[in-house]
Amino acid sequence: MRTTRRNFLKTVAAAVGGAALVKGAVEKTTNQAVAEEANLTFTPQHLDYYPPFDKWNDWKEPSGDYWKKHGGALRNGVKLINYMIVPTVCSNCEAACGLTAWVDKDEMVVRKFMGNPFHTGSRGRNCAKGYAALSQMYDPDRIPFPLKRAPGSKRGEGKWVRTTWDEALKTIGERMREVIKKAKNGDEYAKKMIMYHVGRPNYNGFQPRVVWTWGGDYHNSHTNFCSSGGRLGSITWSGDDRTSPDFANSRLIFLSSSHAADAGHYFQQHAGYIADARAKGAKLVVMDPRLSNSAGMADLWLPTWPGTEAAIFLAMASRLLQEDKYNRKFVERWFNWKTLMKDKDYLNYLKKEGIISKVPEGETFDDFISVLKEIYAPYTFEWAAEETKVPIDRLEKLYEMILWAGDRITSYFWRAQAAGNRGGWMSAGRTGNFLLALTGSIGGVGGTGWHHWHALGVGNNGGASTLKDKPKPVDAWSELLWPPEWPIAAYELSIILPHLLSDDEWRKKWEKRGLKIPDKVEVWFGRMYNPVWTNPDGFRWIETLTDENKFGLTIHMSPTWSETSWYVDYILPVGLAGERHDNQTAETKPERWTAFRQPVLRVALKKMGWKPENPARATLEAHKKVGLGEVWEDDEFWINLAWAIDPDGSLGIRQYWESKKNPGQPVTVEEWYNACFSTIPGLKKICEKMGITPYEYMRDRGAWTEETNVYNVMEREVPYDPVKKAIKVKGKWIPLSECDIDENGAVFLKHHNAKKYHSERHILAVKKDGKFLKGFHTPTGHLEYYSKTLVEFGWPEYAIPIYPRTDDQRKKWIHILSHVHHSYMNEENAFVLNPIFRLVYNIHTRSVNAKWLMEISQNHNPVWIHESDAKRLGIKRGEPVKLRVIDTLTGIETGYFVGMAMPTQAIRPGVVACSHHQGRWRVRDFVKVEGFDQGLGVMTFGSTRVNIERDGNTWKMRTVEGTIPREVKAKHHEKWLKWPYPEFNEDIKEVWWKATTGVWQNAVFPPNPDPLSGMQCWHKKVLIEKGGPDDKIGDVVVNTDATFKVYQAWRDKLTRPAPGPNGLRRPKWMPRPWYPHTDSAYRMPGTAGHSSHEE
Amino acid sequence: MENIIEMTQARINMYGFLSRLLIEEVDPFTLNKIKENEDLLELFPNTKEWEDFWEKDTMKLVEEDLNVDFTTIFILNVYPYESVFVNDEGHINPTITNPTLIFYREHGYSIDLNKTRALSPDHIGVELEFMMNLVQEELNALAREDENEVKRLREIQKKFLEEHIGNWTVPYLLAVKDIAETPFYYDVADATLEFLMSDLEYLYNLEEQPA
Amino acid sequence: MRLGFLVDLSRCMGCMACAVSCKAENNVPLHSWRLRVKYIDQGEFPDTKRHFVPLRCNHCENAPCERICPVSALHYLPNGIVNVDHDRCIGCASCMMACPYNAIYLDPLTNSADKCTYCAHRIEVGMMPACVVACPTHANIFGDLDDPESEISKYLQEHRDVMVRKPELNTKPKHFYVRGSTVALDPLASERPEGYTLFTEVKFLDHIGGH
Structure with missing residues (x-):
């Protein structure tokens, strides 16, 4: 029965009140809602890489996290975060790429780091490590306050108490004061008994001036296990320690390294320029015994036997000379051939050695060329192919490319073979730059310039803000830093510091000759430096660091735990990329740019109106205020330390750190850096026009480019x-x-x-x-x-670029023959171990605390071995494999380690590789600290827990446990402290890797300082065996007596000690870095030549 | 001419009532209301004859029969969304490109889906509620004798019926009648279909007549 | 507007900046990936080569995931992005099964499905996706496919070797690759020998946490 419409309505009319039943889903749109959405749109007009600068103080952007959880703009899933964007600089390698910290103004946390569009070097881009800075800042295992070794406990026992920055300043300041007073009273030893030992600088200036103002010879560095080999090769050519290639305009990028995709100097910046060049048609050739990522994408891979690369450089040079295809104009203008042609003594020497057949009569350029032709005639392609074990057709291809590229060839000599091999300085920079220079590829567009042309570091230059600007030149020379055996070393012989301290025989020998060498370091600062783990012979470091007769007071300036932290007296947490002030520059292109690293939360707070109680401690106060922790920064610490060492100014140190604007107060970092940046003329001018101070300019933009197109x-x-x-x-x-x-x-x-x-x-x-x-x-x-x-x-x-070709020359010129040359590999199972390649998203010490970096490094950093070698030795994938380390100079076996084998095609036969970025260890999972009610995690998702046993000089280490996924909660009761940042670390319980990878191979390596450059020669000869039933992956066994003997042999059998002419400890034109010395300091006492001529 | 105010009010009630019944499972309160009201029961001829409707406990009726039927019809079988019927592949289109949503927006309305369990603004229950809103506005306009506004609103209602709710619902509600296992939802579908058709006719008639 | 992605494989150097920047931008938990960079070694010594391939959601025009989602948690935005709504997701994982590219994962902390959204939240304020901003070699190109002047359109016009993943499945991906080789995109193009590729081992060990 159908109801009619009218019936419908009547029946329903008043009865139900249907209107009240509806859900209320339909609503009239109001103006308010529309206005709110006004800036959000699904179809933006254009997409930018960065927000406009004028909005950086107040940029609103939807939270990605909220969006995904609530469906985004269509479904009410928009939460806008109020950002202040503060520029800073990354601290995960030396490239100094620009970063911006996106500070959530409401929560005062950094939500993310992105790049800095003002930074012309990094161009607003970054690598994985830059973005991972966030995971380092909010690392649940970072150290939230200063720690001190528990009184009464031994070093390495693992008993810690919480302390304060004030206590640390007082104790350290007093101890240093004692030593410096003695030094100022003329005690020669005291001038050498403090040591500032830097690992990762991340600055250009400031710390060096800090050490300089202490008055003694106190500055050490890590350089000699890093780049000494690379540097000497370049210094001997141009006086500059490294090249600065114009990759972007290059035609041939000829690397004996991995700068297209791997290398740390200067990683993503260089990689980007190389990519640009290749897009324009440039060619990439890579020399590497291993297929690095760069080699993997190269147009030509030359899988050279390690240390023989000089053969290729010289073979190419030779043919260019024989065919008269070298760049005559450039060579005639800029080689010092006149000196050679006039030096008849030397030419006769060459004749005596059989390198040339006769001394030419004339001294013209053509005479020079005929000498060169003769010297290099025997360096044929056939010989080079045999020496390097590279197929000869590849050498021919390379030569074609060299001709085609003209004067636009680029290269970079830093680590790679310069860091791996004895004589690396020769086989990399000395012969490599020779090839570049012969083609005229030095200095011009698309060619290879020099680092000092492009670097612009002003961190030392803030003296206008302090009562006194520059201290006097240091009148001391510490043999612990620069032992006489290595007069032309590039940088300090830091790898043998513990050995020199323990070597009484060596000290006595030199004391007899009038030198004064201490046997103790009274106060030692390790700064962002982990020598126990990163240096060779790490157990020796443990032995010496724990000896209170060798190291008086040890301080580790580091944000995290490390193997070294475990054995020191004080751990002072100083900050990372967004937590500190530095000025940093890098020569990454033919431009002069400089950048400013800042503690971003402090800067944001100040911009929002906050005023610190003590302006000289603002960073510490700011970090406490936002709950990051009692995390400070180096710069403010050093300034305050100067006042702790010299409170009344009587030592003459305080005045260098006293504010000119407010005498009686420490200088503030703003005052200091304003003075520094004011010394840059272009920047100063712009700021005058804009009506702001240089400090403000850099604070807001983070980077400045002073000059572009810097060539020749x-x-x-x-x-x-x-x-x-x-x-x-x-x-x-x-x-x-x-x-x-x-x-x-x-x-x-x-x-x-x-x-x-x-x-x-x-x-x-x-x-x-x-x-x-x-x-x-x-x-x-x-x-x-x-x-x-x-x-x-x-x-x-070795005064000219040369390389041994015959057995006889190999014996005579052993100093430039790689210690892992194939002539040393006589056993069936002898290999070269290459331990110095990078995992592109790791660094040595700080990546272990970055969850995102650890996650992508889970590859069981194995021992890569060529499939044919593995087959031959019966080694299968994943099996334990034992590598016994043999020193080829002495034949001494220093120990072994057990890794996991991984057969591959990506390496040359005869060479194995295992990266030095992994193999971190801890002895305890969590540390209870007196004065705090929550345990501190020790590298829990990036290291393995180990058992260490010592039996006299034999050390054994075995892996016991892997990573610890866990629920991160704040169990302590300090309401102000956000550590361990549970909100950021919700996913630590998702840590899915069982153990980290790699083995602590460094411990088995003896110190092998190159006789000329002082470089630690990292490659090792190893004998490889299948792991036995008792061998476990991760095992390390070392005899520190054996390693000591190796160091002594390399010192005594290979070096030629100072003095040079006029008693010089070192050539004057190869100055020591960091601070100037007096002339007399440069000369050995008791020799002719001590004069009063001061600079 | 019958009282236009009353008529309009009745329309509002009807749209609201039907919207409620279709947007969600029925609740015992509403069900009891129907049971107790003779006039309302007129809309549910088959339900009136249904034994369980009178004999079973209301709560149990809802849980065991009506909810099950609701789920069977509207969640599992015939999705009550316009876009499912209108586009080729039978997708629900909850995005901003949904023509119904565009219609709402153009006329100054937005949908807060959080108030319902509907996945998309073109759920039949929401469309009914929308009509109700339009008619409510018409009533307001009538009350203040705003002839132009009344005319405008009726235009929109007509358009919406023609393009949307009077369109796809025909085959849709027929399908519902087909699937419904309880007389209750059979009746709901039938009543809705009839009402919508007659409402459109009503609006046409109004047009022809002088106001 | 149709937003699309293009990777110039001749530029990618496998640095993983994109993968880590994505984690930071979208708070992607450990063990889950919106974006992975695959390393592929090819050839025998000394002719070995290495390829790098960033892999992310293709935001298909014919997306099987969007189609299969029973609750429209996966839905299209007006700019062509396939977006995700955790609130709606019921964790049925149909989308994970439907996606032929393994682009979808189940977030262990919320038990909802998730995937790359081309940083839709950043698009709202006119910002590029995080991975595009990060890439050191400018291998990641992003923009409007409907705009012939955009960088991505120009790339597509100028290159003949444009590839997509699994084109035969007719998902119509809006994510393109140029200047790569089939080894990079086609899992069947090469045989995996006894040896091992660098850094591609993603072992799902005893799963910890979540479900």
Whole structure:
């Protein structure tokens, strides 16, 4: 029965009140709702990489986390975060890429790090490590406050108490005061008994001045296990320790490294420029015994036998010379060939050695060329192919590319083979730069420039803000840093610090000759430096660091636990990328740029109106205020330490850190860096126009580019006044009457017989075509094909780029023959171990605390071995494999480690590889600290727990447990403290990797300091065996007596100690880094040549 | 001419009532209301004859029969969404491109889906509620004698019926009648279908007549 | 507007900046991946080569995941992005089964499905996805496929070797690759020898946490 419409309505009319039944889903849109959504749109007009600068203080962006949880804009899933974007600089390698910290203004946490579009080097881009900085900042295992070894406990026992920054400052300050007082009263030993030992600097200036103001020779570094080999090769050519390639415009990128995709100097910046070049048609050639990522994508891979790369450089050079295809114009203009042709003594020496058949009569350039042709004639492709074990057709291909590329060839010599092999300085920079220079690829567009042309670091230059600017030159020379056996080492011999401290025989020998060498370091600062783990012979480091007779007071400045932290007296948590002030620059392209690292939360707070109680401790206060922890920064700490060492100023240290604006107060970091940045002329000018201070400019933008297109700096003119007859160098007018000029036109100060001794020369300029040009910072002002300095220091064999070809030469020239040369590999199971390659998203010490980096590194960092080798030895994938480390100089076996084998095609036969970025260990999972009611986790998701046993000089380590996934909760009762940041670390319980990977191979390596550069020669000869029934992956066994003997042999059998001419400990034109020394400090006591000539 | 105010109010009630019945399972309160009201029962001829309707406990009726039927019909078999019927692949389209949503927006309405369990704004219950809102506005306009507004609103209602709710619901509700296992939902579908058709006719008639 | 993605495989160097920036931007928990970079070693020494391939959701125009989702937790945005709504997701994992690219994972902390959203939340304010901002070699190109002047459109116009993953499945991906080789995208293009590829071992060990 159908009801009619009317019936419908009547029946329903009043009865039900249907309107009230509805759900109320339909609503009229109001203006408010629309306005709120006004800035959000699904279809933006354009997509930008970064928000506009004028919105950086107040940028609203939807939270990605909230969006995904609630469906996004269509479903009410939008929560806008109020950001303040604060620029800073990454601290995970030395590339100094720009970062921005996106600070959530409501919660005062950093939500993410992205890049900095103002930074012309990094171009707003970053690598995985840059983005992972967030996971380091909120790492649940980071140390939230200063720690001190429990009184009464032994070093390494693992008993810690919580302490305060004030207590640390007081204790350290007093201890240092004692030593410095003695030093100022003339105690020679005291001038060498404090040590600041830096691992990862991440700064250009500041810390070096800090150490300088203490007055003694106190500055050590990690460089000699890093880049000494790379540096010496370049220093001997141009006086500059590294090249600065113009990758982006290059035609041929010829790497004996892995800069296209792996290497740390300067990783993503260089990789980006190389990618740009290749998009324009450039070719990439990579020399590497292992298929690095760079080699994997290269146009040509030369799988060279480690240490033989010089053969390829010289073979290429040789053919260019024989075919007269070298760049004649450049070579004639900028090689110091005149010096060689005039030096008849040396030419006769070459003849005696059979390198040339006769001494030419003339001294023309063509005579020079015919000498070169003769020297390098035997370096044929056939010979090179045999020496390097690279198929000869690849060498032919390379040569074609070299010809095609003209003067646009780029390369970079830093680590890789320079860090792996004895003589690496020769097989990398010395012969590599030779090839570059022969083609004229030095300095121009698409070629290879030099680092000092492009770096712009001003961190030391803030003296205008303090009562006193520059201290006097240091009048001491610490043999613990620069032992006499390595006069031309690039940087300190830090790898043998514990050995030198323990080597009484060595000390007594030199004391007899008048040197004063302490046997103890009274106060030692390790800064972002983990020598126990990263150095060779780590157990020796443990032995010595724990000895209170060798190290008085030890302090580790580090945000996290590490193997070294375990054995020191104080652990002081200083911050990471977004937690500290630094000025940093890097020569990543032909531009001069500089960047500013900042504690972003402090900066945000201040911008929002916060005022610190103590302006000299603002960073510490800020970090406490936002609950990050009692985390401080280096700069403010050092300033306050200067006041703790010298409270009344009587030691003369305080004045360097006292504010000129507010005398009686420590200088603030803002004052300091404002003064530093004011020394940059372009920046200063812009700021004057804009009406802001240079500090404010850098605070808001994070980076500044002073000059672009910086090429051929050697051709730049030096101001010359014909009336005064003087040239202007570094702001001073120097009359030519005080100078000599040599056959090349090099202008140098007359003193100490500099005309005769290249080692004494201070180059001011180079006279060419009637003008004064900058030239190169070498004794001859030119690129030194021939380095007379090396002759003066007793190394005539290596004064020119050379490489041994015959068995006889291999014996004579053992110093430049790789210690893992194939002639040493006589056993069936002998291999070269390459331990120095990178996992591209790791660093040595700090990546273990970054959950995102650990996650992508879970590859069971195995021992990579070629499939044919594995088959031959019966080794299968995943099996334990034992590597016994043999020193080829002495034949001594120092120990072994057990890794996991992984057969592959991505490595050359005869070589195995295992990265040094993994193999971290801890002895305890959690540490209870007195004064705090929650245990501190020790690298719980990045390391393995081990058992260490010691039996006399034999150390054994075995892995016991892996990673610890856990629920991260704040169990402590300190309401202000957000550590361990449970909100950020909800997923730590999802840690899915059972153990980290790799083995602590470094411990088995003895120190092998290269006899000239001092570089730790990292590659090792190993004998490989299948693991036995008792061998477990992760086992390490070392005999520190054996490692000691190896160090002694490398020192005594290979080095040629100072003094050079005039008692010089070192050539004057290869100055020591960090701070200036007096002239007398440069000379050994008891030798002729101590003079009163000061600089 | 019958009282237009009353008529409009009745329409509001009807739309609201039907919206409620279709958007969610029925609740005992509403069910009791129906049971007790003779006039309402007129809308449910078959349900009136249904034994269980009178004999079973209301709660149990709801839980064991009506909810099951609701789920069977509307959740598992015939999705009560316009977009399912309108596009080729039978997708529910909850996005901003949904024509019904566009219609709402164009006329100044937004949908807060959080108030219902509907997945999309073109659920039949929401469309009915929308009609109710339009008619409510018409009533307001009538009360203040705003002729133009009344006309405008009726235009929109007509358009919506023609393009949306009077369109796809025909085959839809027929399908529901087919699947319904309880007389209750059979009646609901039938009543809705009839009402919508007659409402459109009503609006056409109004147009032809002078106001 | 149709937002699409393109990777220039000749530029990618396997640094994983994109994968980590995604984790940071979207708070992706450990053990879950919206974006992975696959390493593939090819050839025998000394002719060995290595390829890198970033893999992420393709935001297919014909997305099987969006189609299969019973509750429309996966839905299209007006700009072509396939978006995810945890609130609606019932964790049935049909989408994970439906997606041929393994782009969807179950978030262990919320037990909902999740995947790359082309940083839809950043698009709302006119910002590029995080992985595009991060990439050091500018291998990640992103933009409007409907705009012929956009960088991605130009790339597509200028390259003949445009590839997508599993084109035969007709999902119509909006994620393209150029200047790569079939070894990179086609899992069947090469045989995996006894040896091992660098860093591709993703072992699902005893799963900890979640479900």
